[in-house]
Amino acid sequence: xxxxxxxxxxxxxxxxxxxxxxxxxxxxxxxxxxxxxxxxxxxxxxxxxxxxxxxxxxxxxxxxxxxxxxxxxxxxxxxxxxxxxxxxxxxxxxxxxxxxxxxxxxxxxxxxxxxxxxxxxxxxxxxxxxxxxxxxxxxxxxxxxxxxxxxxxxxxxxxxxxxxxxxxxxxxxxxxxxxxxxxxxxxxxxxxxxxxxxxxxxxxxxxxxxxxxxxxxxxxxxxxxxxxxxxxxxxxxxxxxxxxxxxxxxxxxxxxxxxxxxxxxxxxxxxxxxxxxxxxxxxxxxxxxxxxxxxxxxxxxxxxxxxxxxxxxxxxxxxxxxxxxxxxxxxxxxx
Amino acid sequence: xxxxxxxxxxxxxxxxxxxxxxxxxxxxxxxxxxxxxxxxxxxxxxxxxxxxxxxxxxxxxxxxxxxxxxxxxxxxxxxxxxxxxxxxxxxxxxxxxxxxxxxxxxxxxxxxxxxxxxxxxxxxxxxxxxxxxxxxxxxxxxxxxxxxxxxxxxxxxxxxxxxxxxxxxxxxxxxxxxxxxxxxxxxxxxxxxxxxxxxxxxxxxxxxxxxxxxxxxxxxxxxxxxxxxxxxxxxxxxxxxxxxxxxxxxxxxxx
Numbered sequence: 001x002x003x004x005x006x007x008x009x010x011x012x013x014x015x016x017x018x019x020x021x022x023x024x025x026x027x028x029x030x031x032x033x034x035x036x037x038x039x040x041x042x043x044x045x046x047x048x049x050x051x052x053x054x055x056x057x058x059x060x061x062x063x064x065x066x067x068x069x070x071x072x073x074x075x076x077x078x079x080x081x082x083x084x085x086x087x088x089x090x091x092x093x094x095x096x097x098x099x100x101x102x103x104x105x106x107x108x109x110x111x112x113x114x115x116x117x118x119x120x121x122x123x124x125x126x127x128x129x130x131x132x133x134x135x136x137x138x139x140x141x142x143x144x145x146x147x148x149x150x151x152x153x154x155x156x157x158x159x160x161x162x163x164x165x166x167x168x169x170x171x172x173x174x175x176x177x178x179x180x181x182x183x184x185x186x187x188x189x190x191x192x193x194x195x196x197x198x199x200x201x202x203x204x205x206x207x208x209x210x211x212x213x214x215x216x217x218x219x220x221x222x223x224x225x226x227x228x229x230x231x232x233x234x235x236x237x238x239x240x241x242x243x244x245x246x247x248x249x250x251x252x253x254x255x256x257x258x259x260x261x262x263x264x265x266x267x268x269x270x271x272x273x274x275x276x277x278x279x280x281x282x283x284x285x286x287x288x289x290x291x292x293x294x295x296x297x298x299x300x301x302x303x304x305x306x307x308x309x310x311x312x313x314x315x316x317x318x319x320x321x322x323x324x325x326x327x328x329x330x331x332x333x334x335x
Numbered sequence: 336x337x338x339x340x341x342x343x344x345x346x347x348x349x350x351x352x353x354x355x356x357x358x359x360x361x362x363x364x365x366x367x368x369x370x371x372x373x374x375x376x377x378x379x380x381x382x383x384x385x386x387x388x389x390x391x392x393x394x395x396x397x398x399x400x401x402x403x404x405x406x407x408x409x410x411x412x413x414x415x416x417x418x419x420x421x422x423x424x425x426x427x428x429x430x431x432x433x434x435x436x437x438x439x440x441x442x443x444x445x446x447x448x449x450x451x452x453x454x455x456x457x458x459x460x461x462x463x464x465x466x467x468x469x470x471x472x473x474x475x476x477x478x479x480x481x482x483x484x485x486x487x488x489x490x491x492x493x494x495x496x497x498x499x500x501x502x503x504x505x506x507x508x509x510x511x512x513x514x515x516x517x518x519x520x521x522x523x524x525x526x527x528x529x530x531x532x533x534x535x536x537x538x539x540x541x542x543x544x545x546x547x548x549x550x551x552x553x554x555x556x557x558x559x560x561x562x563x564x565x566x567x568x569x570x571x572x573x574x575x576x577x578x579x580x581x582x583x584x585x586x587x588x589x590x
Contacts, residue, residue, distance in 0.1 A: 199457050202431070202438045210426045212390070217440035218414035218500055 003335040014327040035326065039276070040185060047177040054287075055177060059246065061286035062180035063239045064262055068270070068278035069187055070235035071263035076273050077195045078228040079133065079208030084141035086259035087125075088236025089243065090148060090252075092118040094158055096241035097250030100167045107168050107245040111238065118237030123230045130225045133211075145255040152252055163251025170245050180242060184279065187235055192275050194231075204228055262286075265303055269310050271317025280318055338366040341504055341535050342418075347386055347396030349559075356382040358559045359396075364552075366503070369526070369536045371550030371567075373543060375579065379559040380539045381423060384506050387537070388420040389413040400504070415445045419497035420506040425489040429482025433470060436481050436492060437461035440499035449501040461499070468495050468525060487518040494525075504535040511542040519545050547571075555579070 017028040046058055067085050074080045096114035099105045105113070129140040153161050170176050195201040203224050206214045214221055239259075244250045262285065263278065270281025285303070292299050310317065316324070342364040349357040357379045364370050374380050385391040387398060389410035398406050405413050414420070427436045440446060441457040454460060462470075462477045468491045470476040481492065490510050497505045511519050519542065526549055529536060540546040547553065547567040555563040555570060557579040563570055570576055 199438050199442050202428075202435060203442055205428065206439045209428055212422060213426065213496065214439055215390070215410040216388070216414055216420055216422070217496060218411050218419075218443040218445045219439060220409075220411045 004332050005335055006330055007333045008324075008328045008330050010328050043181050043185060047174065047181070052173070055173060057287055057290045059176050059180055060290075061283050062177075062184050063243060064266065064286050065184050065279045065282035066180070066187060066235050066239045067259060068263040068266035068282040069184070069191065069275065070232040070239075072267045072270075072272070072275065072278035073191055073195070074228060074232045075267060076275075077201070077208060078204045078225060079211075080130075080141075080225060080229065081134070081138040082141045082229075082232065083138045083260050083264065084144040085236055085263050086145035086255045086257060087141070087148065088118070088122055088233045089240035089259045090145055090255035091122055091233075092237025092240030093244040093250045093254040094240075095121075095237070097164045097167055097244045098158060100245070101164050107170055111241040111245065114241035114244075115234050115238040118240070119230050119234035122233040122237065123226050126229055126233075127222075127226060130222050130229070142260065145257075145260065149252050149255045152255075159251070161252060163249055163253075165249045167244060167248045167250065169248040176246060183238060183242075188275060188279060191231075195275065200224075200227075262303075265307050268307055269317060271319030271321070274317075274319045274323070277317055277319035284318070338368070340364070341366045341401060342387070342537075343397075343399040344387065345397040345399070347383075347393050347398065349382055349386055349391065349393045355559045357386060357393075360556070360559075360561045361396075362554055362561065362564060364504075364535060364537070366535055367530060367533050368551045369530055369538060369549050371546040371553040372537060372539045372556065373541075373546065373553060373570075374556035378556040380556055381508060382559075383556065384420060384508050384537070384539055388418060388506055390420075414500060414502075415443065417445070417500070417503040418506070419500050419502035419504070421490075421493040421497060421508055421510055423508040423512075425493050427481035427484075427489065427492055429480065431481055432478050433481050433484065433488075433492060434458055434461040434465060434477045437464060437495055437499050440496050443500060445500050461495075464495050464498055465492075468498070469521065470495075487514050490514065491522075491525075502534065504537070505529070506537045506539075508539050509541065510538065511540055511545055523549060 013028060013031045016025075017031050023029060047055060050058060067089065070088070071082060071085055074082050092114045095118045096107070096110035099110040099113060100107065125144065126141065129137055132140060152158060158164060170179065195204065203214065203219060206217075206219075207221055207224055207228075211221055214224075236259075240254055243254065262282070266281030266285050267278040268281070269285060270279065271277030285306070289299050289303070292302055295302070314321075340363055344360060344362050347357055347360050348355070360379075360383065362370070372380050372383065382391065386393045389405065389408055389412070393406065396406070397404055400413070400416060400418055403416065405416065405418070408416075427433075435458065438457045438461060441454065441460055447454060450460075462472060465477045466472050470488065470491070476488070481489075484492065490513075494505070494507070494510065511522065514522070523545060526536065526538075538546060538550065547570075550567060553563075553565065553567055553570045554561060555573070555576045562575045562579060563573045565573070
C-alpha cells in the first residue's frame with residue numbers, strides 16, 4: 001500500500017519577496033502589495049456600484065468591521081478577550097448624543113470628541129479588571145454594557161428608555177459611506193504598522209505571549225494593557241458616535257449584545273492572529289445576516305451554527321486559509 | 336571585601352498553604368560578588384528568586400537593594416531599579432527573529448534612562464547585545480526565528496534580556512541546567528566577564544562543580560531554611576550540607 005502525504009511549500013515568488021530583492025521586480029512588488037491594494041480598491045468602489053439598500057448595509061458592515069478589528073486587536077495581539085464591545089459603542093454614542101443635544105455641537109466635532117473622551121472613560125472603567133486574564137477578563141467586561149443599560153433604564157438619565165432623538169445627522173449617503181470606509185482603512189493601516197513594525201507592538205504581543213518576561217523587562221503590564229484598551233476603545237467609541245449621527249438618535253440599543261458578539265464571530269470566522277481577518281469576517285457576516293432578514297431572530301441560530309462550524313472544523317479561518325493558499329502551494333508526495 | 340553592600344535579605348519567610356517554602360532566610364551580598372545558591376529539589380531556591388525579584392509577595396522580612404526597601408515593590412519596578420532575572424523555563428516569541436525578542440526590554444524606561452537618550456534603533460542595539468553573548472552576527476544567528484534555537488542559545492537569550500536593562504544585579508535561575516559540558520564551558524567566561532564589569536550575580540544551580548568554580552560565596556538551602564553560608568571550600572566540608580545535599584548515612588527528620 002502506498003502512503004501519500006500532502007506537502008506544503010512556499011511559492012517561489014513568496015521566497016523571493018521575503019528579502020530585500022523584492023523591490024527588484026514588478027511581479028514581486030505586486031505580490032507584496034497586491035492583496036492590500038485589492039482590498040482598498042474594492043472598499044472604495046463598492047459605494048459607487050451598490051444599490052441604495054445595500055449601501056446602507058455597507059455602512060453598517062463598516063461599523064461592525066471597525067468593532068471586529070478593535071476586538072481582534074485586543075484579543076489577538078494583547079491577549080484581552082473583551083466581550084463588552086457594546087460598552088465602547090454605547091459610551092461613544094451617548095457622549096456624542098449628549099454633546100449634540102445639550103451643547104449643539106456639530107457631528108464633525110462630537111464624533112472625534114466622543115472617540116477620545118469615550119475611550120478615556122472606558123479605559124478608566126476597565127482599569128480595575130486589567131490585571132485579570134483570559135476568561136476572567138472576558139466575563140467582567142461582558143457585565144459592563146449590561147449594567148450600564150440597567151442604570152440608564154432605572155434612573156432615566158439621558159432620555160431613559162426612550163433615548164435622545166432629533167440629533168443632527170451626517171449630510172448625505174456618500175459622506176456616510178466614505179467616512180466609515182476611510183476610518184476602517186486608516187485603522188487597519190495604523191494597526192498593521194503598530195503590531196508588525198512598531199516597538200510598542202512587540203510589547204503588546206509580549207503581554208499576550210509571555211507576561212512574566214514583560215514584567216521582568218521592567219515594563220508595567222497594566223500600563224501597556226491600558227494603552228491597548230484605549231486604542232481599541234477609541235475605535236469602538238467612534239463606531240458608537242458614528243451610529244448616533246447616522247440615525248440621529250441615541251438609545252439603549254447601542255449597548256445591545258450584537259455589538260459585543262458579532263465582532264467575536266467575525267474574528268473567529270475571519271481568522272485569528274491577523275489584523276485583516278476580523279475585517280473580512282465582518283464584511284461577510286453582516287451582508288449574509290441582512291439577506292437572511294426574512295427569517296427574523298432565527299438569524300442568531302445561523303450565526304451560532306457558522307461559529308460552531310468554524311471553531312470545530314475550520315480553526316484557521318478565512319484569512320489564514322487565503323494567506324496560506326496565496327503564499328504556498330500543495331502537492332501530494334509518496335512517503 | 337570593601338565593595339559596598341548591594342543586597343540585604345533580612346529574615347524573609349514565605350509559606351504556600353501549610354508548607355514553609357522559605358523560612359527566615361537572611362544574607363548579604365556585596366557589589367561584584369557571585370553568590371551561588373544550592374539545595375536539593377524543592378528546597379526553596381526558585382521561591383527565594385521569586386521573592387527577591389518581586390514575582391511572589393513574601394509573608395515576612397525585608398529585602399534591601401542599594402539601600403532601598405524593595406519588599407513591597409511590584410516586579411517591574413524592581414527590574415526598573417536594576418535587579419534583573421532570568422527564568423528557568425524560557426518562553427521567547429517563537430515566530431519572531433531572535434533580535435526582536437530584545438525589543439521589549441529595550442523599550443523599558445530603564446533602558447532609555449541608562450542609554451541617556453542615545454539608544455538609537457532598538458533592533459541594532461539588540462544585535463550588539465546578542466553578539467556580546469555569543470550570537471554570531473556573521474552566522475546570522477540573531478536573525479533566526481527564536482523558536483528554532485537550541486537550548487543553549489535560549490538560555491543566553493534569557494541572559495540577554497537581562498543585559499538589555501543594563502542591570503546591577505542579575506538573578507540567574509538554573510542557567511546551566513540542561514546544557515552540555517561544552518556549552519557550560521563557553522558560558523563560564525561570560526559570567527566572569529559580567530563580574531569584571533561590576534555586575535553582581537546570584538546563581539541558582541544544580542551544577543555544583545561549575546558553580547563552585549565561579550562563586551565567591553555559596554548559600555545552601557534545605558526545606559526552605561539556610562543551613563550554611565560561606566566560600567566554596569567551607570561548604571564542601573560542612574557536615575550539615577554533606578548530609579542534606581551530597582547524601583549521607585543519616586536520614587533527616589522533619590522538625
